[in-house]
Each structure stands twice: as structure tokens, then as C-alpha cells.
Amino acid sequence: MSDPQAVLAALADPTRRAVFERLNSKGPASASELALELPVTRQAIAKHLSHLGSVGLVDRSHQGRQVVFEARVAPLGEVASWLETVGSEWDDRLERLRGSFE
Amino acid sequence: MSDPQAVLAALADPTRRAVFERLNSKGPASASELALELPVTRQAIAKHLSHLGSVGLVDRSHQGRQVVFEARVAPLGEVASWLETVGSEWDDRLERLRGSFE
DNA sequence: TCCTTTCGCAACCAGTCAGTTGCACTCAGC
DNA sequence: GCTGAGTGCAACTGACTGGTTGCGAAAGGA
Numbered sequence: 731m732s733d734p735q736a737v738l739a740a741l742a743d744p745t746r747r748a749v750f751e752r753l754n755s756k757g758p759a760s761a762s763e764l765a766l767e768l769p770v771t772r773q774a775i776a777k778h779l780s781h782l783g784s785v786g787l788v789d790r791s792h793q794g795r796q797v798v799f800e801a802r803v804a805p806l807g808e809v810a811s812w813l814e815t816v817g818s819e820w821d822d823r824l825e826r827l828r829g830s831f832e
Numbered sequence: 833m834s835d836p837q838a839v840l841a842a843l844a845d846p847t848r849r850a851v852f853e854r855l856n857s858k859g860p861a862s863a864s865e866l867a868l869e870l871p872v873t874r875q876a877i878a879k880h881l882s883h884l885g886s887v888g889l890v891d892r893s894h895q896g897r898q899v900v901f902e903a904r905v906a907p908l909g910e911v912a913s914w915l916e917t918v919g920s921e922w923d924d925r926l927e928r929l930r931g932s933f934e
Numbered sequence: 935t936c937c938t939t940t941c942g943c944a945a946c947c948a949g950t951c952a953g954t955t956g957c958a959c960t961c962a963g964c
Numbered sequence: 965g966c967t968g969a970g971t972g973c974a975a976c977t978g979a980c981t982g983g984t985t986g987c988g989a990a991a992g993g994a
Contacts, residue, residue: 742844803922820905
């Protein structure tokens with residue numbers, strides 16, 4: 731259960747988004763594999779994966795010598811519901827405003 | 833029509849989120865008013881408002897000598913639908929995976 | 935055992951950005 | 965015209981962080 735704002739911040743970086751979307755669309759991969767497909771070094775990828783992992787957007791598992799990372803979409807739902815909450819606050823405000831004219 | 837990733841990045845900063853949520857929950861305010869309620873200077877607020885405005889999360893209007901800012905929630909919907917798209921990509925991948933076993 | 939691959943850790947660099955300070959401008963009220 | 969409130973612009977600073985390089989450790993294969 732990661733807080734939505736941390737997930738928001740994690741998705742704010744373009745490279746981190748690229749890593750996540752790559753894992754999400756083409757399936758699990760290791761940091762080295764990702765480094766071949768993206769224009770940054772393995773170390774940069776590893777840092778981003780660690781960041782993504784800390785907010786629950788990525789799962790790590792060992793396969794022999796390799797460490798394979800997999801995307802997890804559950805935190806996205808929490809962000810979505812947070813956005814919905816903010817939106818409904820706005821609706822409430824409209825409602826109160828309407829009420830004040832009756 | 834602001835792109836969802838810019839909105840994402842705009843909402844990533846805690847202070848900027850605080851400004852937006854303040855405007856969203858308590859209604860329009862000027863930069864000076866916001867500076868009284870938040871622990872940063874008016875200039876910092878003004879920069880954040882400019883940033884929020886550039887992604888469509890805030891509307892500005894003049895009231896006499898004052899400049900009043902108001903929250904706009906439409907871009908939040910775009911972010912939500914983007915999140916949904918990412919989620920559905922994941923569903924597609926599951927579907928393909930399922931198909932490969934038949 | 936030796937070599938290679940993969941990974942993790944630490945140090946370092948450079949760019950970005952949040953925040954402050956200072957100053958100039960505008961406009962309403964006296 | 966003067967004063968004060970509200971705003972905008974520019975320069976500066978400090979901290980954070982994305983990215984790289986270098987090195988050492990662990991693990992599989994010949």
C-alpha cells in the first residue's frame with residue numbers, strides 16, 4: 731500500500747516512465763537488458779528500478795544470476811482514485827456554491 | 833488540452849500540490865493570500881501558480897488590482913485516462929500470455 | 935581454477951529547480 | 965502628487981537528483 735503521491739512523483743520522471751512502460755508493455759526484463767534498449771547506462775536504470783520498487787510499481791525476482799524486474803499496475807489504481815477524490819472535492823465545492831444561491 | 837505527463841510532473845511537487853489542493857478545496861485566491869496560508873513566500877507561490885497554469889490546472893483572472901487564481905480539474909481526468917490506458921496495456925499483455933498457452 | 939557476465943556500492947559531476955531577496959511597476963485611495 | 969498594497973521580473977543560492985565512471989563481489993561455464 732504505497733501512497734499515491736509517491737507514485738505520482740515516481741512517474742514524473744520521463745526515463746523512469748520509459749522504464750516502467752517498457753516493462754509494462756513487453757514484459758519482465760533485467761537492468762542490463764533495459765540498458766540496451768534505453769539511451770542510459772545500466773546504473774541509471776538500476777537506480778530508477780530501485781525507485782520504482784520503493785513505491786510498488788516494480789517487482790524484483792532472481793533468475794539464476796540475473797535479477798528480473800516486472801511491472802505492477804496496482805499502485806496506478808490508487809493514483810487514479812486519489813485523482814477522483816480531488817475531483818469530487820471540486821464537485822462538493824460546486825454543490826455548496828449552488829446551495830448558497832437557493 | 834495539456835498532455836497528461838506534464839500534469840503528472842506538475843502534481844509531483846508537494847508545495848505545488850498544496851497550492852492546487854488549497855485552491856480546489858477552499859476556492860479561488862490571490863498569490864498573496866496563498867502566501868499567508870502556506871509556509872513559503874509569495875514569489876514561490878507565484879512560480880508554482882505559473883507552472884500550474886502552464887499545464888491547465890489553474891485559471892487566472894483579474895479582479896481590480898488583484899490576480900485571482902482558480903483550480904481546474906479537467907486535466908486530472910486526462911491523467912486518469914492515461915493511467916487507465918497503461919493499465920489496459922497490462923491487461924493486453926495478460927491476454928496475449930493467456931493466448932499463448934492455448 | 936580461471937574467465938566472463940551480471941550486479942551492487944560509492945564517489946563524483948552537472949543540470950535543474952524550489953525558494954529567497956531585491957527592485958521596479960501599476961493602480962486605487964488619500 | 966503621494967503612499968501603500970499587490971504584482972511581476974531578474975539574479976542568486978542551495979539542495980536535490982539524474983547520470984556517469986570505477987571498482988569489487990558473486991555466480992555460472994569451460
